Amino acid sequence: MSIIIDNEYNNYFIGDTEVRDLLTREGERNLEGLPNQEIDLKNLEKRIEAHSFVKEADVFRGLDGDIHVSVKQNRPIARIIRSSEDVYLDAEGNVLPLSDRYTARVIPITKSANIKSLDKGFFQDSAGQAYLSLLQFIENDQFWKAQLAQMHIDGKGKISFLPQVGEHTIEFGKPTELETKFKKLMVFYKEVLPVMGWDKYKRVNVEYEDQIICE
Missing domain, CATH: 3.40.50 (Rossmann fold)
Structure with missing residues (x-):
């Protein structure tokens, strides 16, 4: 997974580790190696956006096959x-x-x-x-x-x-x-x-x- 967190306002309320935990349910559901059809990208976005300090999240699969995550924090x-x-x-x-x-x-x-x-x-x-x-x-x-x-x-x-x-x-x-x-x-x-x-x-x-x- 590739994770980018927008720190435009120098806020650090959420980091890569917290985003990975949200995506994998704290390690209970490993996404690596899963077939594409078993990964619900919209559901992953909702999980991240449930975090108090996340304003919006975008989760998508790139041409390289990796899952890319973009997170914008609340201000x-x-x-x-x-x-x-x-x-x-x-x-x-x-x-x-x-x-x-x-x-x-x-x-x-x-x-x-x-x-x-x-x-x-x-x-x-x-x-x-x-x-x-x-x-x-x-x-x-x-x-x-x-x-x-x-x-x-x-x-x-x-x-x-x-x-x-x-x-x-x-x-x-x-x-x-x-x-x-x-x-x-x-x-x-x-x-x-x-x-x-x-x-x-x-x-x-x-x-x-x-x-x-x-x-």
Whole structure:
């Protein structure tokens, strides 16, 4: 078997060994040497796609007679902190379990007790889609992905961030006007902090139109 695992986002939730185990039922059904008619390629694809961190799989027989397997992994973009057990959130708003094999470097999210559970339903309803769009924005921006260390959703649905660098809290408000708010926040980092000092402010608020409030 020839196995190719797409690591486009540097995720390593599944490896060749796990794929082989899925294909052979952990060694109980060896595929090598079996006649073509006894190998159900679609069934093999379904087995691999049953893995939590597999987004899609393609299994086919090449001209060389070998079975070729191509695997695309799910892409976590956040880690939801829960009292019971943390979970990942992928780019489509699906909830994924943690993995013993690999830990993704993504932004952790906490919430107020007044907010309903941050499960799959939250991020896929009409209101939750805005929060998912915010997380996608952060994941796709190299600077903000590195700078934002934690996200919190308060009882009113407003967002705040703790940064990697600096002692301030970023008060973002509701997940609207994303580009405008991040542009204002960039002004704070490029023009205010270098002049006033990184320890000058304890909070910066970009929630309101045409304002940056620093205290």
